[in-house]
Amino acid sequence: NAGVTQTPKFQVLKTGQSMTLQCAQDMNHNSMYWYRQDPGMGLRLIYYSASEGTTDKGEVPNGYNVSRLNKREFSLRLESAAPSQTSVYFCASSGTGGPEKLFFGSGTQLSVL
Amino acid sequence: RKEVEQDPGPFNVPEGATVAFNCTYSNSASQSFFWYRQDCRKEPKLLMSVYSSGNEDGRFTAQLNRASQYISLLIRDSKLSDSATYLCVVSSHSGYSTLTFGKGTMLLVSP
Numbered sequence: 001n002a003g004v005t006q007t008p009k010f011q012v013l014k015t016g017q018s019m020t021l022q023c024a025q026d027m028n029h030n031s032m033y034w035y036r037q038d039p040g041m042g043l044r045l046i047y048y049s050a051s052e053g054t055t056d057k058g059e060v061p062n063g064y065n066v067s068r069l070n071k072r073e074f075s076l077r078l079e080s081a082a083p084s085q086t087s088v089y090f091c092a093s094s095g096t097g098g099p100e101k102l103f104f105g106s107g108t109q110l111s112v113l
Numbered sequence: 114r115k116e117v118e119q120d121p122g123p124f125n126v127p128e129g130a131t132v133a134f135n136c137t138y139s140n141s142a143s144q145s146f147f148w149y150r151q152d153c154r155k156e157p158k159l160l161m162s163v164y165s166s167g168n169e170d171g172r173f174t175a176q177l178n179r180a181s182q183y184i185s186l187l188i189r190d191s192k193l194s195d196s197a198t199y200l201c202v203v204s205s206h207s208g209y210s211t212l213t214f215g216k217g218t219m220l221l222v223s224p
Contacts, residue, residue: 042214100145100204104156
């Protein structure tokens with residue numbers, strides 16, 4: 001069972017470069033999320049999509065955009081990467097168990113130089 | 114203002130020991146509580162929900178104290194495989210963006 005799949009696992013960018021993090025889930029979940037995790041801080045929500053066709057800002061949306069391509073896929077785009085966006089990014093999904101019961105992807109380690 | 118606070122640890126315990134972690138939350142309107150487990154360099158995984166009356170799942174017991182605004186996780190008969198970071202998660206109301214994650218408590222179980 002694949003669950004939530006994220007790509008890439010690692011990425012190094014230069015300041016100002018752009019990139020898209022891909023996420024797909026095969027659990028038929030309606031809701032998908034993007035979190036970032038920084039040392040010494042709890043996971044923080046960037047954006048979420050409660051259902052196909054909708055997206056909403058989370059706690060730290062600045063510098064990011066998202067696309068809910070279909071029910072399975074939810075991508076995160078950094079248009080102009082900054083060193084402050086160096087972090088570990090996790091995609092997650094939730095289904096009938098409720099929005100608090102998250103299934104996470106394995107994460108993307110992003111470094112912006 | 115820290116909404117969810119945890120002792121970062123690490124808690125170093127021998128195999129077979131009993132260990133307990135606490136987590137305090139500041140929002141008295143918080144409604145739902147969870148413990149997630151995160152292995153080193155891995156994704157978080159839901160360990161268990163925390164119910165008002167307390168609940169048990171095998172060697173793990175979770176309790177909620179609303180009056181004092183804290184939740185706890187007790188692990189009995191610790192295994193090497195329990196070594197991980199335990200994240201306290203609090204939801205202020207039902208919704209998709211209301212989860213607050215604690216920074217986690219690291220547990221190291223040694224032979």
